Amino acid sequence: MKKLLYPETIVWPELAKRPVKDLQELEPTIRGIFKLVQEQGDEALYQLAEKYDGKRPDALLATPEELATAEYEISAELKEAILQAYSNIQLFHLQQAEQMPIVETMPGVNCWRKSVAIEKVGLYIPGGTAPLFSTLLMLGIPAKLAGCKQIVLCTPPSKEGAIHPAIRYTASLLGIETIVKAGGAQAVAAMAFGTESVPAVSKIFGPGNQYVTMAKQLVTQLGVAIDMPAGPSEVLVMADETADPAFVAADLLSQAEHGPDSQVVLLSTSETIIDQVISEIEKQLQELPREAVAAQALENSMAIVMKSARQMLDFSNLYAPEHLILAIKDLQTIADGVVNAGSVFLGNYTPEAAGDYASGTNHTLPTNGYARAYSGVSLDSFVRKITFQYITPEGLQNIGRTIELMADAEGLQAHKNAVSIRLKKL
Ligand SMILES: NC(=O)c1ccc[n+]([C@@H]2O[C@H](COP(=O)([O-])OP(=O)(O)OC[C@H]3O[C@@H](n4cnc5c(N)ncnc54)[C@H](O)[C@@H]3O)[C@@H](O)[C@H]2O)c1
Ligand SMILES: N[C@H](CO)Cc1c[nH]c[nH+]1
Ligand SMILES: [Zn+2]
Structure with a gap:
């Protein structure tokens, strides 16, 4: 660990830089992995698991039996600890739910906003060097509380081609059934593009090493949302x-x-x-x-x-x-x-x-x-806030002139007409 004494403020921006590899170095490998997954689907995931994780798994998806037996493979003490953490994380995230009232901005002009769960989400659970089942609690609990309908979990298989029992146990607790033995950029690609066994999702969550983080950033260019760069x-x-x-x-x-x-x-x-x-x-x-x-x-x-x-x-x-x-x-x-x-x-x-x-x-x-610029994951990360409005005829009479004037000033006649045509009927 380097020791520095009273560095001048002029060098602070340099000191604040992280020791990360630059995009140029990782991008060709990641794009190569994306291409393979797009062209060969499941078969690419098998091959890449063998290449990067050490063994070609027998099957890509964890079986119901692998999930059911997990609880016998970890100690009672660890199960209790996981349940305690579950309860605390759930309690904290439950408070994040918000209810917005209907706001009448002018008489007869009613606006409101509703949180609606993202239907299909993908959770990346790191497992390259440590099986981070705690990350599954951090992502799975808010996903469930938000009401996401389809949850796909990807995690790298071990050298034996298996998923750590604590990850399987936690997935069972959460009621997550689609558990894919894939890690790294290939897992991100599978969740972004879909394969025969892995459904494509709309938003990918979860931390990971630089390959995972960079892959997540690259899929945003293809229309898939991510939680944040969590490297x-x-x-x-x-x-x-x-x-x-x-x-x-x-x-x-x-x-x-x-x-x-x-x-x-x-x-x-x-x-x-x-x-x-x-x-x-x-x-x-x-x-x-x-x-x-x-x-x-x-x-x-x-x-x-x-x-x-x-x-x-x-x-x-x-x-x-x-x-x-x-x-x-x-x-x-x-x-x-x-x-x-x-x-x-x-x-x-x-x-x-x-x-x-x-x-x-x-x-x-x-x-x-x-x-x-970014916040950590929360309940909000799993929902979109959809706005709604309902304007009564009286409401349109109250707000109509404002809209007409603004549309006119922007030179957008069709916008103005959409109001005028209605006002004429009132
Ligand atoms: N920011 C956060 O919130 C947060 C939370 C937990 C963990 N983390 C971070 O997550 C990371 C976990 O890293 P990890 O490596 O243990 O697991 P990981 O699951 O993120 O990555 C493992 C995968 O990386 C891929 N990979 C490894 N070497 C590669 C190579 N040379 N080329 C292409 N792909 C390669 C493989 O596919 C492998 O399956 C750590 O950096 C940790 O600090 C961050
Ligand atoms: N410190 C990590 C977030 O950066 C999260 C974690 C999981 N397990 C242990 N630590
Ligand atoms: Zn940690």
């Missing part, structure tokens, strides 16, 4: 002398272990805290089964000594982290100043891992600075 996980921690260096190190490592292309950033006004956190990281890193992955991510990561809390906030808002942890005294003032971040964790006893698994908030969040 390699990242965290930025602001720590002052009230922080516990061991806690901060653990939080930084928790995101570093996601993948070699993850980035973690530590900001502090105290060089002593930074040195303590770095030595804690060295200690804790050795104990991790994913030490090699986390170590690679740490090579792309940095610890920066800043002049003031205000500077830390300014840098964080420029960086727009997926996760922001505040391990500082003045929690409320700094939290109020956050304008760019996916999800914020306040205080020494709020580990980011709580949001990853079970507190209730959604962990599918924008990375790579996209938090400047």
